[in-house]
Amino acid sequence: VAALLGLAEVILREAGVETARLDAEVLLGHVLGWPRHRLLAEREHDPGWELRGRFLDLVERRRRREPLQYLTGRQEFWSLDFPVGPGVLIPRPETELLVEEALRLVAGRPDPLVLEIGPGSGAVAVSLAVARADLRVVAVDLSETACGYTRRASLLHGVAERVDLLRGDLFAPLAPGLAADLVVANPPYVAAGTLDGLQPEVARHEPRLALDGGADGLEVIRRLLTEAGRHLRPGGHLLLEAGFDQGEAIRALAARSGGWRGHRVLTDLAGHPRLHVLTFPSG
Numbered sequence: 599v600a601a602l603l604g605l606a607e608v609i610l611r612e613a614g615v616e617t618a619r620l621d622a623e624v625l626l627g628h629v630l631g632w633p634r635h636r637l638l639a640e641r642e643h644d645p646g647w648e649l650r651g652r653f654l655d656l657v658e659r660r661r662r663r664e665p666l667q668y669l670t671g672r673q674e675f676w677s678l679d680f681p682v683g684p685g686v687l688i689p690r691p692e693t694e695l696l697v698e699e700a701l702r703l704v705a706g707r708p709d710p711l712v713l714e715i716g717p718g719s720g721a722v723a724v725s726l727a728v729a730r731a732d733l734r735v736v737a738v739d740l741s742e743t744a745c746g747y748t749r750r751a752s753l754l755h756g757v758a759e760r761v762d763l764l765r766g767d768l769f770a771p772l773a774p775g776l777a778a779d780l781v782v783a784n785p786p787y788v789a790a791g792t793l794d795g796l797q798p799e800v801a802r803h804e805p806r807l808a809l810d811g812g813a814d815g816l817e818v819i820r821r822l823l824t825e826a827g828r829h830l831r832p833g834g835h836l837l838l839e840a841g842f843d844q845g846e847a848i849r850a851l852a853a854r855s856g857g858w859r860g861h862r863v864l865t866d867l868a869g870h871p872r873l874h875v876l877t878f879p880s881g
């Protein structure tokens with residue numbers, strides 16, 4: 599154990615991984631099925647040829663800057679475990695704000711219907727369904743891989759019968775009359791030209807479809823602002839996560855897209871504008 603951790607730490611540090619030691623411990627703990635503290639207590643243990651090989655394969659993938667979560671296959675979000683892997687965005691902690699605000703917005707409504715565009719791993723859709731037993735989600739993702747992950751997460755957490763999943767482009771697969779209390783989305787919002795400058799874990803390994811918001815980063819957001827109203831009940835809300843520097847642009851777009859009443863912006867823990875709450879007129 600001590601020798602493997604030492605070796606992996608050197609390999610990962612040389613590859614520019616800042617948390618080299620921690621990552622080595624997480625990966626070895628994952629392969630052995632041990633909590634990390636046991637690695638310290640049993641430094642002399644020999645995992646054997648096969649497990650050593652499996653560990654070194656994961657270290658090699660991490661050396662190529664694959665995200666740690668893809669290698670362990672999981673990410674915690676809203677205190678729940680979500681399966682993740684290549685082809686799906688790893689849910690970020692700041693998106694928990696979106697879940698929190700969504701629950702607040704439907705607090706007074708019985709049997710609320712939430713429409714999520716782009717569920718990815720299912721982090722938001724499944725957390726909402728777990729949080730409230732009378733809540734239903736209809737979720738649409740363009741990525742077949744993402745749909746598979748959302749399906750798996752909804753089964754894992756026992757809410758599959760309240761999370762309806764459709765594959766397609768934004769609102770296209772929905773019945774024309776479908777009207778929700780809330781539309782939520784954490785859409786792709788990174789400007790295409792800046793994608794390659796992101797950290798290697800994101801730029802090289804996370805799905806472009808989940809990140810690429812077109813030339814100015816606002817292409818999907820623009821469409822959401824124009825189309826979401828058609829699938830909201832009067833007095834319903836659109837809850838949109840966006841980049842910390844997109845606040846003003848979204849304010850201007852929403853004012854022009856028409857049909858929205860009120861625009862509230864919530865900041866993340868770092869004080870940056872993150873969440874946009876738009877209300878659909880009630881008459």
Ligand SMILES: C[S@@+](CC[C@H](N)C(=O)[O-])C[C@H]1O[C@@H](n2cnc3c(N)ncnc32)[C@H](O)[C@@H]1O
Nearest residue numbers: 689716717718739740741744767768784785808
């Ligand atoms: C930033 S990820 C968000 C995933 C998840 N909701 C989260 O917050 O962790 C955006 C998601 O939108 C999906 N997506 C991108 N363009 C789409 C489109 N035109 N229609 C439907 N889904 C789309 C992507 O496949 C991806 O799963």
